[in-house]
Amino acid sequence: MDISVLGCGRWGTFLAWYANKIGHNVMLWGRENSRNFIGLQETRKNDYLTLSKDIELSMSLEKAISYAEMIIISISAQELRSFAKQLSRLSKMQRKTFILCMKGLEASSGKRLSQVFGEEIGKTANIAVWVGPGHVQDFVNDIPNCMVIGSENIEVTKKIVQELNSDLIRFYYGQDLIGNEIGAAAKNVMGIAAGMLDGLNNSSLKGSLMARGTREISRLVRAMGGNDVTVYGLSHLGDFEATLFSDSHNRKFGQGFIQGERFEKLAEGVSTVTALKELSTHYDIQLPICNAVYEIIFNNNDPKETLKDLFLRPVKFEF
Numbered sequence: 001m002d003i004s005v006l007g008c009g010r011w012g013t014f015l016a017w018y019a020n021k022i023g024h025n026v027m028l029w030g031r032e033n034s035r036n037f038i039g040l041q042e043t044r045k046n047d048y049l050t051l052s053k054d055i056e057l058s059m060s061l062e063k064a065i066s067y068a069e070m071i072i073i074s075i076s077a078q079e080l081r082s083f084a085k086q087l088s089r090l091s092k093m094q095r096k097t098f099i100l101c102m103k104g105l106e107a108s109s110g111k112r113l114s115q116v117f118g119e120e121i122g123k124t125a126n127i128a129v130w131v132g133p134g135h136v137q138d139f140v141n142d143i144p145n146c147m148v149i150g151s152e153n154i155e156v157t158k159k160i161v162q163e164l165n166s167d168l169i170r171f172y173y174g175q176d177l178i179g180n181e182i183g184a185a186a187k188n189v190m191g192i193a194a195g196m197l198d199g200l201n202n203s204s205l206k207g208s209l210m211a212r213g214t215r216e217i218s219r220l221v222r223a224m225g226g227n228d229v230t231v232y233g234l235s236h237l238g239d240f241e242a243t244l245f246s247d248s249h250n251r252k253f254g255q256g257f258i259q260g261e262r263f264e265k266l267a268e269g270v271s272t273v274t275a276l277k278e279l280s281t282h283y284d285i286q287l288p289i290c291n292a293v294y295e296i297i298f299n300n301n302d303p304k305e306t307l308k309d310l311f312l313r314p315v316k317f318e319f
């Protein structure tokens, strides 16, 4: 089938590579003046992969939208609303299926990305999310992984999975959009926390972080009307190896933050932790780990003291 990918950063370019590899016709869109796009136009390469010459590159959003029935979007999560506004002004937007491949929440409102996108695009489009573990550098070296696709319409979910499943990525049908989106976004915050532990030479605490991090996010998901078990699936816990124990951007941001080094690439967890703070207040759910990350990043709290404070909270039941 014809597939357009909007966004030509690390992940968007991989998604175009992947869709082409499994047999689809692909157009990859990038912004005018995008250094990523210009580099791909010149060499068809980026730091991670080489794009087949069959993949059409375009700077015209109109062309990219009319090219395909299935449109994959992967840009910085905080830019999604303004980007969706831009899309909503284009013609030929009806009856398209949009697949959001981002892990974030709107920082100012705490809204999920499918909500943000739906508010701007309207209800006529099908909106799905594709999340779960996977690094470009693994996939292009033929190392497989499992991921999850979800939407509010199981027939839409099934159709997307049917088109995208392969022996490189095994997909599962998502059953809980709230859990999948909150889980996917929140795993980046846990990734930052893991990097902070690494920076403090407390890496052995990452097992406890996995146990307690999943627990606090599952409480939030439940309060929001999702299924708390989803958090223990691919979108959150399943992504921990790829985030807490790898060269993940979010983990590197956290470690760099402790060591006084700036990490320049996109670490979505920084904005997401603001959104989670908002949701924690709104739903009256305690998120002690997320809150600690927030205080360290935005209020200059001392990391060692913050960790100690987490340990000194009143003792309670595990579940």
Ligand SMILES: NC(=O)C1=CN([C@@H]2O[C@H](COP(=O)(O)OP(=O)(O)OC[C@H]3O[C@@H](n4cnc5c(N)ncnc54)[C@H](OP(=O)(O)O)[C@@H]3O)[C@@H](O)[C@H]2O)C=CC1
Pocket: 007, 008, 009, 010, 011, 012, 030, 031, 033, 034, 035, 036, 037, 074, 075, 076, 077, 079, 082, 083, 101, 102, 103, 104, 130, 131, 132, 133, 134, 135, 136, 265, 266, 268
């Ligand atoms: N396993 C998974 O599911 C993975 C998911 N991700 C997710 O993918 C998303 C993107 O991450 P990543 O590719 O690493 O980030 P990058 O920074 O590499 O790419 C971001 C892209 O967004 C584009 N962009 C930014 N703002 C706008 C805008 N206003 N309008 C249009 N395009 C815009 C940038 O354009 P320009 O080229 O002009 O700079 C760039 O191409 C994140 O949410 C991340 O969490 C990432 C890796 C793996």
Ligand SMILES: O=C(CO)COP(=O)(O)O
Pocket: 103, 132, 133, 134, 135, 188, 191, 239, 242, 243, 247, 248, 249, 250, 251, 266, 267, 268
């Ligand atoms: O989502 C990812 C792996 O599944 C990538 O995480 P980072 O954005 O932290 O590198």
